[in-house]
Amino acid sequence: MLQWIREQPHFATLPVVIYTSSEDPREQEKAMQLGANDYIVKPSLIGQIATVVQKVKQHWLHHS
Numbered sequence: 396m397l398q399w400i401r402e403q404p405h406f407a408t409l410p411v412v413i414y415t416s417s418e419d420p421r422e423q424e425k426a427m428q429l430g431a432n433d434y435i436v437k438p439s440l441i442g443q444i445a446t447v448v449q450k451v452k453q454h455w456l457h458h459s
Contacts, residue, residue, distance in 0.1 A: 401430040410455060 397413070400406050412433040413426045423434045433454075438447055 397426060397429045397431060412451065412455065 397411060400409065400411060410432045411430065412435060413423075413431045414435050414437060415422070416437045417423075418436050426434050433451075435447060435451065438444055
């Protein structure tokens with residue numbers, strides 16, 4: 396899907412953040428090579444999700 400998104404001219408500037416349970420560095424590297432802007436591993440504890448969401452919000456919604 397990421398490859399398809401990056402092939403679409405009208406999505407050229409769309410930020411893409413991969414949110415996954417995989418900690419495999421090869422998958423992260425591949426995602427970045429395909430044009431992902433960020434790669435976030437889902438926390439294993441439900442209580443940590445709020446922290447991840449806050450970081451994403453600060454970086455991607457308030458980033459100039």
